[in-house]
Amino acid sequence: MPGITTEMRKVADNLWTKSFNHPFIKKLADGSLPMDTFRYYLKQDNYYLKNFGELHYKIANQVDDEQTKRFLIDGAQGLNEGENEIRREFFSKLEITANEMKDTPIAPNAYSYVSHMYHELNEGTAARACTALLPCYWLYNEIGKQLIANGSPVDLYQQFIETYDSPEFTDSTNKMIEIVDNFGANADVNEQQEMITAFVRSSYYELNFWEMAYSNESWRA
């Protein structure tokens, strides 16, 4: 029997297709994305990644299954050594300083996305919180696999694409899918529905993360 993630992926398919076709992604691939837009994305993603790592530890504290606990802790550590390392390189190349970060508040969509993930953990369950993390892995892996075929003529964008197509990253994505499928198999119908909702909401915020950067979203009216 297919796991709950098959159903989630189906329900969120429109949102995912819109992410694949978002001008941010299309222009990343053809190299025409303004560097300022990518810079904005990186700064907001810095907030996202910091919270994403912390959430891994917090969720790990609430799960009983040892393998899942291990994966989440390793994932947070891998984030510190892997993805964050590449980001430090990007920050340095684009001269994004600590002072500039201090002067850049988290933007509305990034704030809502992070708040959603904390809500799923604090007001929900570890299963729902894990589900809220899944589109992050899975959507980026699908985007990486799609874009790697042609790559990007801009070095920095090419490096970004390669991060999400690596065999290690594909393994982590598959492991995360398996974890959510296991949670789904042990959940009642109501909890399964809550998990699907958490997945759809994260997929919505993923789509709007591109839009946030593309439209330079801010709190100003």
Ligand SMILES: Cc1ncc(C[n+]2csc(CCO)c2C)c(N)n1
């Ligand atoms: C908004 C946003 N969503 C997803 C990712 C991708 N991502 C962030 S952490 C992680 C897990 C393993 O490195 C993955 C895949 C991102 N960077 N920003």
